[in-house]
Amino acid sequence: MTAKIIDGKAIAAQIREEIRVQITDKIKQNKPQPGLATVLVGTDAASESYVRMKHKACEEAGMNSFGYQLSEDASQEEVEQLVRSLNADPKVHGILVQLPMPKKFNEEKILDLIAVDKDVDGIHPVNIGRLAQKDRAPRFVACTPAGIMVLIHSVLGDIAGLNAVVLGRSNIVGMPVALLLIGENATVTVCHSKTKDLAETCAKADILVAAVGRREIVKKDWVKPGAVVIDVGTNRVDDPSTKRGYRLIGDVAFDEVRDIAGAISPSPGGVGPMTIAMLMKNTLLAAQLMD
Numbered sequence: 001m002t003a004k005i006i007d008g009k010a011i012a013a014q015i016r017e018e019i020r021v022q023i024t025d026k027i028k029q030n031k032p033q034p035g036l037a038t039v040l041v042g043t044d045a046a047s048e049s050y051v052r053m054k055h056k057a058c059e060e061a062g063m064n065s066f067g068y069q070l071s072e073d074a075s076q077e078e079v080e081q082l083v084r085s086l087n088a089d090p091k092v093h094g095i096l097v098q099l100p101m102p103k104k105f106n107e108e109k110i111l112d113l114i115a116v117d118k119d120v121d122g123i124h125p126v127n128i129g130r131l132a133q134k135d136r137a138p139r140f141v142a143c144t145p146a147g148i149m150v151l152i153h154s155v156l157g158d159i160a161g162l163n164a165v166v167l168g169r170s171n172i173v174g175m176p177v178a179l180l181l182i183g184e185n186a187t188v189t190v191c192h193s194k195t196k197d198l199a200e201t202c203a204k205a206d207i208l209v210a211a212v213g214r215r216e217i218v219k220k221d222w223v224k225p226g227a228v229v230i231d232v233g234t235n236r237v238d239d240p241s242t243k244r245g246y247r248l249i250g251d252v253a254f255d256e257v258r259d260i261a262g263a264i265s266p267s268p269g270g271v272g273p274m275t276i277a278m279l280m281k282n283t284l285l286a287a288q289l290m291d
Contacts, residue, residue: 165207234267
């Protein structure tokens with residue numbers, strides 16, 4: 001068996017094109033152009049790169065984007081005041097605070113200030129709380145977990161009753177995707193560093209989501225034949241043969257797992273492109289809710 005490769009780039013490109021068309025139609029109807037504001041504190045190179053990618057995606061979709069970068073020397077109050085001003089700005093439909101922030105800042109307090117209706121990153125406690133409650137829908141679903149669900153549904157229809165295993169319990173990926181799977185009536189096991197018989201547990205999964213940040217931890221014998229495997233990991237390994245001197249690999253040993261899985265998302269090229277696509281989708285939704 002050779003697994004179907006779940007092409008996150010192609011799926012994300014299709015979603016982004018649909019969003020572009022919807023925004024074009026929205027503007028033709030003289031409705032406000034969706035706007036995304038990003039808040040970046042400090043000069044972390046990776047964060048700056050991620051923010052540039054988000055602004056580029058906005059431009060390609062026909063959205064407004066507003067970038068705010070504060071010095072690491074800025075105060076907690078300055079960042080909080082910026083978020084409050086963006087909450088009040090009618091041109092801004094979505095607010096994204098780029099994480100991680102420098103350690104001196106209270107991230108939780110800043111994120112809690114984002115208006116629930118502008119929380120296009122889907123990480124406000126109210127949105128996460130609604131996700132955890134039966135028959136309560138969040139305003140927005142966190143972008144990476146939402147993208148993961150789209151990838152799963154690209155190869156599976158109804159997932160009710162299927163066994164799903166989520167490797168990792170982070171607030172950004174592991175826990176929200178587990179809640180989304182439960183919401184669609186899958187039977188879900190969340191694994192972590194204290195889980196016993198980890199390989200055996202994973203090998204029972206019809207759906208396996210790997211999001212622990214440990215390179216190629218998931219081996220062939222961890223995977224049930226025919227399972228859908230979603231690799232969320234992005235791990236840097238040295239590679240002098242590349243221009244950058246390194247390459248990126250996932251949490252799944254792709255070359256061996258593809259021989260047993262039914263479908264597998266690569267990393268890079270799987271979940272990553274979906275995250276920005278879902279951010280664009282959430283921002284459009286935020287604008288539509290304010291029409």
